[in-house]
Amino acid sequence: MSEQARGADSRTLARWLPLAGWLEHYDRQSFGRDLLAAVIVSVMLVPQALAYALLAGLPAQVGLYASMLPLVLYALFGTSSTLAVGPVAIISLMTASAIAGMTGVDGAALSTPEMLGAALLLALVSGALLVTMGLLRLGALVNFISHPVISGFMTASGILIIASQLGPLSGLSLKGGNLIEMGQSLLALPTGIGIHLPTLTIGLGCWAGLILARRHLKNGVMALGLSETTAGMCCKTTPIIAVIASSLLAWGLNLGDQNAEHSMALVGAVPAGLPVISLPSFVSHDWSGLLMSALLISVVGFVESLALAQTLAARRRQRIDPDKELIALGLSNMGAGVSGGMPVSGGLSRSVVNFDAGAATPLAGAFTALGILLASLLLTDWLAWLPRTTLAAIIIVATTSLIDIAAIKRTFRYSRGDGTALTITLIVTLLHGVESGIMAGVVISLGLYLKRTSQPHSALVGRVSGTEHFRNVERHAVETDPELAILRIDESLYFANARYLEDTVLALTADRPSLRHLVLACQAVNLIDASALESLEVINERMTAAGVKLHLSEVKGPVMDRLKCSDLPENLGGEIYLSTFDAWQALSIHGSHCGQACARDGVSQTAALNG
Amino acid sequence: MSEQARGADSRTLARWLPLAGWLEHYDRQSFGRDLLAAVIVSVMLVPQALAYALLAGLPAQVGLYASMLPLVLYALFGTSSTLAVGPVAIISLMTASAIAGMTGVDGAALSTPEMLGAALLLALVSGALLVTMGLLRLGALVNFISHPVISGFMTASGILIIASQLGPLSGLSLKGGNLIEMGQSLLALPTGIGIHLPTLTIGLGCWAGLILARRHLKNGVMALGLSETTAGMCCKTTPIIAVIASSLLAWGLNLGDQNAEHSMALVGAVPAGLPVISLPSFVSHDWSGLLMSALLISVVGFVESLALAQTLAARRRQRIDPDKELIALGLSNMGAGVSGGMPVSGGLSRSVVNFDAGAATPLAGAFTALGILLASLLLTDWLAWLPRTTLAAIIIVATTSLIDIAAIKRTFRYSRGDGTALTITLIVTLLHGVESGIMAGVVISLGLYLKRTSQPHSALVGRVSGTEHFRNVERHAVETDPELAILRIDESLYFANARYLEDTVLALTADRPSLRHLVLACQAVNLIDASALESLEVINERMTAAGVKLHLSEVKGPVMDRLKCSDLPENLGGEIYLSTFDAWQALSIHGSHCGQACARDGVSQTAALNG
The missing domain is CATH 3.30.750.24 (STAS domain)
Incomplete structure (x- = not known):
């Protein structure tokens, strides 16, 4: 085969399998960069994966399972060299809301096998929808979610996520998918059941530690002579320190003992080993509701993921193909659906760390999956001792960056219509949940555009x-x-x-x-x-x-x-x-x-x- | 009060009651013109009112009741001097479909008190929606129904109306709100129950007579020395001749006798006298379904009515105020709802005759109401002998003009998108009924517009x-x-x-x-x-x-x-x-x-x- 023919052949292959495009140039240097990035991202991902699974109302190990096969599939089919796929906060919140709708069981209650089945089905259907959209080249459809709507939705989701974590952080039992339901569940608490001080103490301690690390650790590490990038990456791994410290504390004081005075909610037994590959067994009674939830999850996940991938790619002058990204993210979600996981998307903080750590190819993601696999084989006994309040603190700190109140004023100053769309999305999301919020946003922004064009200047x-x-x-x-x-x-x-x-x-x-x-x-x-x-x-x-x-x-x-x-x-x-x-x-x-x-x-x- | 002050005062009043604007200039000449127009329109309206009530699956007298109070209310509040309000074909078809949805009883069956209550509630709610839209100045909203969608909807409705009348015309019992349901009901007919030849004979006879009158009578009358306009108006009153002739035939041959060999479906006992003013007693179990039906009926009725009023007004260089028209048509429908009627709108053929006959002010409509009142006091014994097949023939002849197949080709030639919207509206209306059709049309035309603007040239x-x-x-x-x-x-x-x-x-x-x-x-x-x-x-x-x-x-x-x-x-x-x-x-x-x-x-x- 001539050089030219081989080139043409590999380009054809690369159209469907981006892997084929970069694998032949893969060398030891790329391997080293990918491996380093994978180690750092794995250390970040373990606590996040556990936390987001709990946020979705699922057992902690589901987060780990969702961080294996999906990452490998994205490495094979994705076009971004730095996007770190896995469980993310907003998608987990949307998953919790969708599961509550599908099973009638509220997300904050103890997870049941039924809920797990619903999560698997949701991941599978979301993935199938994304793949279908990709094959039909419908990547442009996501453009109908305008920036102000995304901004309002992110801020409101951030507030909802933080509100949902105040329960685990303080030992209170709060439920609900929006502020109204959470307020009602707070008022409905039986008298005498209040804040659990030991839980709150550990939670606030972790929170304060993480905030301080975020603000000051970087300068401290830089003072030790490390570069700014390295120092930044060190700070991103502080959650694992909070995890280790609070787990040791829980183990040392035997905080998991139900009879002890200071007993608190721990992650509890995490089954060691690998997820079983199987089709979800949950049968939905409300297919149109399931489809709508899956559609919203897939669209929101894709919009976020694509924006992130494009921003990172632009810095390295690489290109992202939206239709291929649809297929890659869709296959990742389908993978999650058949391997005991939950819906996944590209995660902001992990992708940035992956980028900064120098990930050269999507193989970094596959190596990260290997790291998570090792963790779920070796660390499960230790993770059982992890207090839930620590994970709540980690989520709260990670989510604060979603909230952008200044955007409301900025958008209003530029255009009253856009500001209105943002505000309505924000308010509906807070008061009626994530699914209603994003739908209201899309409808209101289309409505405003049509109203404007119907009375032309x-x-x-x-x-x-x-x-x-x-x-x-x-x-x-x-x-x-x-x-x-x-x-x-x-x-x-x-x-x-x-x-x-x-x-x-x-x-x-x-x-x-x-x-x-x-x-x-x-x-x-x-x-x-x-x-x-x-x-x-x-x-x-x-x-x-x-x-x-x-x-x-x-x-x-x-x-x-x-x-x-x-x-x-x-x-x-x-x-x-x-x-x-x-x-x-x-x-x-x-x-x-x-x-x-x-x-x-x-x-x-x-x-x-x-x- | 000075002349100027009185002028300003009457202008303020005229803003809310257009009547105040023209009543002070009302003279004997206008009175004469209005009276003549009213006589001619009444003669046209009696058979149409009966026919459209039966088309909606309601007792015949409902059509007469819907032609009294609503006409008076329109005379008080309407801005068109020539629009003839009353039962119309498409709105009656939509009413039948909505009643079937609300009561679960199919429109072609014998009408029940429940169906009558549903029709009244529908008229009341449609009217209230129109008045609300008028007060909120939402007249421009109807612009979102594009011309191709209206064209496709009218053609499909015309076909559906004709198909629905083939049953009464031939003595077959056909049901359904779309071609699929009608086809199924045709196939489901028990063997042995077929076409009733005497019914079909009278029906086809009327149909042929009306068609011939439409084609040739005008020239014949003009040959007698009458002007073209007068001759045209004479032809429009031929349905009353068909009504009188076939009623006399039915009475002479005693066709209503159930035991006689040639017995056929007659209009039957029509209660003499006036409608009772009362609120509808029907309680809907599906308010969102009722609201959606009422919204579609009111919007379609308003679009048709407004286009007609504007066309006629332009010929006399008068102006129509869309928001006032909303209020006037809304009050007419509310009037129908409390006086035993059914949803009403501006009727094409009657309005044109009203215009040609020289109606000078909306008072012509009030005089028409008086004519219908006299008919329902004096003619009910005679109307009982009217064969239903005659009314079916009248509807079929009146509806043929709605069908405009050439528009499909013309629209496709100009723009593929518009042609697609027209065709989809047409097909969905035929196969899934009027409500789905109009909704599909609006969604598809908005979707095509958004798709086009999302990929700008x-x-x-x-x-x-x-x-x-x-x-x-x-x-x-x-x-x-x-x-x-x-x-x-x-x-x-x-x-x-x-x-x-x-x-x-x-x-x-x-x-x-x-x-x-x-x-x-x-x-x-x-x-x-x-x-x-x-x-x-x-x-x-x-x-x-x-x-x-x-x-x-x-x-x-x-x-x-x-x-x-x-x-x-x-x-x-x-x-x-x-x-x-x-x-x-x-x-x-x-x-x-x-x-x-x-x-x-x-x-x-x-x-x-x-x-």
Whole structure:
């Protein structure tokens, strides 16, 4: 096989298996970088995996299982060299909410086999949806979730996650998927059952330690002579220190003994060994509810994951293929669904650490999976002693970065509509849960966009003296003509604003009895649909009846192509001009008054150029 | 009270009660015209009212009741002088479908008191929704039903109505709200129960008579020396002749006798007298289903009614106020709901006859109500003998005009998207009923619009030699510059296409290593939302990193106002030019090369003009 043929062959393979693209250049240096990154990410991932499983209302080991096969699958199919896939906070919160809906059991209660089955089915279906979207090349669909909606959703999710962890942190038993339910469960607590001081003490201790480490450890380590990047990575591994210290404390004081005075909730027995590969056995009674939950989980997971992967890739001038990412993330989730896991996505903090640690290829992810595998074979006896309050503290610290209150003000300052979408998403998420929140956000942002386009801005324009440029008569000092009105329409013309256009034009002509020519300047009209075409015909008829000639100018190629399939150009009272300046020259008293012949030239020129 | 004060006073009153606007000028001539129109419309309305009540699966007299109070209310509150309100075909079909959903009883069965109660509640709720929309000034909402969707819906409804009348016409018992259900009910008929020949004979006889009258009677009457308009109105009253003739036949041959050989379905006992004013007693078990049905009925009724009123008003150079029409039609429906009626709307054929007969004011409608009142006091004994097959023939002839198959081809020729929306609406309505059809149409047309705007057209433009005009390099012979790319973006920038813009721009710069300046020509950008702003910031960063300066030109006033609230103008690698020609002059090798100073001028000019 020639060199060229082999190159072409591996490129074809790489289209479906990105692995094929980079594996042939894999060398010892890349191996070393990947291995180092994997060790650091594994140390971060163990406590996070346990914590997010508990956040989803599932047994702790589910988090570990979700950090093995999915990572290997992403390494094979993913296009990002640094994205660290696994359990993440928001997806775990959404999983908890979806499981509560599917099983009728609230996420904060002790997990049942039914809930575990529901989580597996959810991961499998989410994954299948993502793969399907990828095969259908529907990656662009996620664009319909706007940035303000994502921002509002993240902030609200952060607040909900923190609120949900206040229970485990303090020993209180709180339940619910939104602030209202949590408040109700707080009020419904039997008198006498209050905050458990030993639990709260350890939890707050861990929290304070993690916060202090985040703020000051980096400078301290840098003072020891390490580089800033290395120091930063050291700080990211402090949660494992909290885990080890509090587990030792729980073991030393025998805090797990139910009869002891200071007994508290520990992670408890984690079965050692590997997950069993099998299909989920849970049978849903509400498939449409399951599908909706799975769709929202997959879309939110993908949006987050893709944004993260693209940001990191841009720093290294690499490219991310959204459709391939859909397939990779989908297969990861399907993998989680058949190997005892839970829905997964790309994790922010772990991916950044992976990037900083120099991960060279997706193999770093596969090595991380190996690390988690070792942990679940060797460390389970120790993890059983881990107090739940420590995990709550870790989640709270990790989640604080999701909350961005300043974004509300910033967005409102730029645009009231975007600010409204953000705020409504935020409020609905807080008061009615994550699924309602994201749906409300999508609906409200689409609604606001449609409302805006249904009442288009339009402006009477005049000529900027000495140029061929035309601007709004109310904003600029421009030349005008009482017999000629040039109306610039600042929107595509489609069914939602067709009638609005009729009203605008008729009001304009009613106000100007001296009018003889009306030019619709169409440089901002990117579409004229069948409804708008009918409206233009109506306008043309009424203008003709009123003795006013209707002209068009600057009709774009694709729009003109369509108009030629209709009777409008033929029936039009006036002409179609290539540019507004041509119309001005032909029709205005300031123009050159070359008259009808010149206007006809304009039309034939347009026809020739567009043809 | 001075003349002026009285004028101002009556104008204020007229804002809420259009009646006050025309009543003071009412004279004997208007009275005569209104009375004549009312007589003709009443003669048309009696058989139609009976027929549409049966079409809705309700007792015949419901149609008469729906033609009294609602007409009086419209006369008081409506703004159209010629719209004839009452039972109409499509609304009756939708009512049948909604009643079947609310009661579980199929519309074609014998009507029960429960069904009547459901119809009353439906009219009341539809009316209340319309009034609410009117008070909230939501008249523009109906614009979201595009013309192709209305066209497809009307054609499909026409086919469904005709199909539903084939049963009564032939004596077969067919049920169902769509073609599939009707086909199933045809196949499920017990063997031996077939077409009833005497019924079919009378039905086809009426049908043939009506068709012939429609085709030839007008010329015949005109030959007698009557004017074309009068002849046209005569033809519209032929249904009453069919009614009288077939009733006499049924009475003469005693066709209603169950024991007689040729017995057939007659309208039967119609209670003489006036409807009782009372609130509907039906209690719905499915309020969200009822609300959805009522919403669709009110929206479809309003869209049809408004389009009709506006068309007729335009011929007399009168104006229709959509929000007042909402209130008037809403009150009419509420009136129907409390007076034993059914949902009503503006009827096409009757309104046209009303217009042609010279109706001068809405009082014509009130006089029509009086005519129907007289009919229901005096004619009920005679109407009992009317064969149902006659009414089926009348409906079929009246409905044929709704079907417009040519529109499908015409719409497809103009635009594939619009054609698709029309076809899907048509097919879903035929196969799944009227409510699903109209909803599918709205969703599909919004979806197609969003899909289109999410993948915006953009074009590299160059200068049309000797002008300040810039056009697509692929369509026109224009000047270009290898160091300067001017990209015209043909769409507002918002969340759904923000990422698409990033991809387009990055692909463009990747292909052109010699590029030093990129100008985004924004004359077609009517909105930059918060998501798109972030994308522009990302693009600006990447361009700067790649050594390319990003410029903007022709940013419109409202868009510029917003951008000034962001950091983009400050962080932009390049400048913001008033016109694309300014950018060309400053940046192109063909330009005047006045350089940086000139570019700065452009910005300050923009700032000054927009400020």
